[in-house]
Structures are given as structure tokens and as C-alpha cells.
Amino acid sequence: MEWWRCLFVGIVLLMATGSGEAQLSPNFYQSSCPNVESIVRQAIQQKLSQTSVTVAATLRLFFHDCFIEGCDASIMVASPKHDTERDAPDNLSLAGDGFDTIEKAKEAVEAQCPGVVSCADILAIAARDVVVLSGGPSFIVELGRRDGLISQAGRVPGKLPGPDFDLKLLAWIFGKNNLTLLDMIALSGAHTLGFSHCSRFAKRLYSFAPSLPVDPSLNPRYAQQLMHACPQNVDPNIVVGMDPFTPNTFDNVYFKNLVNGRGLFTSDEVLFTNPLSRPVVSNFAANQGNFFKAFASAMVRLGRVGVKTGNEGEIRRDCTAFNGS
Numbered sequence: 001m002e003w004w005r006c007l008f009v010g011i012v013l014l015m016a017t018g019s020g021e022a023q024l025s026p027n028f029y030q031s032s033c034p035n036v037e038s039i040v041r042q043a044i045q046q047k048l049s050q051t052s053v054t055v056a057a058t059l060r061l062f063f064h065d066c067f068i069e070g071c072d073a074s075i076m077v078a079s080p081k082h083d084t085e086r087d088a089p090d091n092l093s094l095a096g097d098g099f100d101t102i103e104k105a106k107e108a109v110e111a112q113c114p115g116v117v118s119c120a121d122i123l124a125i126a127a128r129d130v131v132v133l134s135g136g137p138s139f140i141v142e143l144g145r146r147d148g149l150i151s152q153a154g155r156v157p158g159k160l161p162g163p164d165f166d167l168k169l170l171a172w173i174f175g176k177n178n179l180t181l182l183d184m185i186a187l188s189g190a191h192t193l194g195f196s197h198c199s200r201f202a203k204r205l206y207s208f209a210p211s212l213p214v215d216p217s218l219n220p221r222y223a224q225q226l227m228h229a230c231p232q233n234v235d236p237n238i239v240v241g242m243d244p245f246t247p248n249t250f251d252n253v254y255f256k257n258l259v260n261g262r263g264l265f266t267s268d269e270v271l272f273t274n275p276l277s278r279p280v281v282s283n284f285a286a287n288q289g290n291f292f293k294a295f296a297s298a299m300v301r302l303g304r305v306g307v308k309t310g311n312e313g314e315i316r317r318d319c320t321a322f323n324g325s
């Protein structure tokens with residue numbers, strides 16, 4: 001090919017692929033570890049047979065990992081100095097079973113394909129698998145992420161959404177990660193699974209405003225139930241199901257709850273109270289298929305956030321430690 005033609009083709013390819021993210025591919029391990037997905041799936045199933053906490057813990061771990069340094073398993077790194085990402089206050093409520101799930105899956109993968117599959121990819125596959133195993137939609141996971149070389153507690157503040165965020169803040173923080181309002185609403189549907197500590201929503205029950213202790217957007221019966229489960233000065237370890245009806249099933253009940261004033265956090269309830277997002281919530285509440293489609297596509301987009309590919313980062317041997325350490 002003449003040089004200018006090469007250059008032209010090169011430029012077109014560059015424009016089509018854009019940055020890092022498009023280098024991911026579902027077939028990345030086709031020749032180097034063709035069974036990676038079934039190995040991970042088996043490890044997850046085994047862990048799930050020991051504890052149902054596995055599902056919510058793993059899904060949340062993936063989300064936090066992606067929002068901090070990109071989906072690079074930096075959340076997994078542990079240090080005796082307790083100064084890595086997982087030690088940051090925003091991550092202390094990540095359930096230990098999520099970390100354990102990924103470590104177990106990595107051990108199983110290493111036994112068959114040593115030094116080939118990144119912890120970041122294992123976490124992405126595991127997050128999909130727990131959704132499927134709890135009744136949610138399946139989707140193809142793009143692969144080829146490399147593991148990050150930075151994991152610092154000090155870099156976490158400001159990167160994760162808080163339960164008191166309003167719609168504008170939520171849209172902003174997801175937007176910073178290339179995710180749309182629709183992605184954000186769909187991904188919030190993950191709160192159909194798992195548990196929350198009372199402290200995360202106590203303000204809505206006891207000190208919403210000086211003359212109005214209970215948040216008026218809460219369904220009064222739900223508020224009563226929450227006060228019963230979480231009295232003032234309750235043991236800080238007490239948790240409640242975020243979806244009080246089906247906390248272990250991935251379904252659209254979360255959105256039905258929002259329509260009925262049963263959103264646990266302000267960041268949940270605003271999705272229904274704000275007219276900008278309400279039509280989507282109503283749609284997901286009425287049509288589980290639409291929610292599943294939007295969730296699957298948002299998970300793929302979440303999995304592209306800040307990924308390292310090619311020669312960037314490393315393939316960690318042990319997910320909890322950098323290779324050099």
C-alpha cells in the first residue's frame with residue numbers, strides 16, 4: 001500500500017477505535033485461556049453456595065473499583081499499612097465476601113492459566129455472573145483489562161456517589177465516568193440486592209429538617225418499619241434489606257419500591273421524585289424487560305470506565321498485591 005493510503009487507513013482506524021476502551025474484546029482470552037469464563041462461573045457458584053452475600057458484595061465491589069481508578073482491580077489491593085483504596089471510609093462497608101469471591105476465582109483461574117488473566121477482568125466476569133445467578137439479565141463481558149498500579153485510600157474521596165446526593169450530583173458523577181442519566185438510573189437498580197447499615201439513611205428518619213424530622217418523600221408505613229429496624233443509636237452493625245421484599249433476587253422491584261415511596265436513600269428516591277428521571281423509573285417499574293436491557297448495556301459501559309489495556313498496568317499474580325511488592 002502506498003504510504004499515504006496507510007496513513008489514511010491508520011487515521012480512520014484510530015478514529016473508529018478511540019481511546020483504550022475499544023481495545024477490549026469478548027474473545028480476548030480465546031487462545032490464552034479459553035475456559036476463563038467457566039472457571040470463574042464455577043468459583044462464583046461455589047462461593048454462592050456458602051453465602052448469599054456473595055451476590056451483592058461482588059456487584060458493589062465492581063462498581064466501586066470502576067469509579068475510583070477505572071476498572072483495574074485497584075480496590076483489591078491490601079496493605080498492612082491500611083492505606084489502599086479498600087481502607088478509605090467510603091469502602092469500609094464493602095462486604096469481605098466480595099473480596100474473597102474474587103480471590104477464590106483468581107486462584108481457580110491461575111491454576112489453569114497462570115499469569116494470563118487480569119484481576120480486573122475476573123471482577124468484570126464475576127459481576128455479570130452474580131447478576132445472572134440472582135435472576136438478572138445475562139450479557140457479553142468485554143475483556144482485556146490490565147490491573148492497575150495505583151491503589152491509595154487518599155485518592156478515593158469525591159469519586160463515589162453518596163446516599164444523600166440529588167439528581168444533579170448523581171448525573172454529574174456518573175457523567176464524569178462517561179455514563180448517561182439512563183445508565184445511572186439502570187445501574188441504581190442494583191439496589192434491588194443487598195443490605196445497608198442504618199447510619200446511611202438515619203437522617204431521613206430522625207433529622208430531615210428542624211421542624212420535619214421524617215423525610216416526607218418516604219412512604220409513612222415504610223418510615224415506621226425503618227424506625228423499628230433502626231432505632232436511634234442502634235448498634236452500628238445492624239443492616240436492613242435495600243429492597244425489603246426480595247433482597248436476594250435481581251428484579252425490578254427496586255423501581256416499584258421507588259414509585260411507592262420506598263427508596264431507602266435520598267439518592268434512590270430522587271430518581272422518582274425528580275421529573276427528569278421519573279418517566280424512566282415508571283417505565284422500569286412497569287416493564288422488567290426494559291430494565292434488564294438497560295442494565296445489561298449500562299454494565300458493559302461501566303466495564304469500560306478508565307480501563308488499562310495493552311502494555312499498561314500488569315497482570316497481577318495475587319489480586320491483593322502488586323507483583324513488585
Ligand code: HEM
Nearest residue numbers: 056057060063093095161162163187190194195196197267
Ligand atoms: C447511584 C449512586 C449510588 C449510591 C449513592 C450508592 C450508595 C450505597 C450505599 C450507601 C450502600 C449501603 C452500604 C452499607 O451501608 O453497607 C450501597 C449498597 C449497595 N450498592 Fe450502591 N450506591 C449507588 C450505586 C450503585 C451501583 C451503580 C451499584 C452497582 C452496579 C451499586 C450496588 C450496591 C449493592 C449491590 C449494595 C449492597 C451491598 C451489600 O449488601 O453488601 N450501588 N450503595
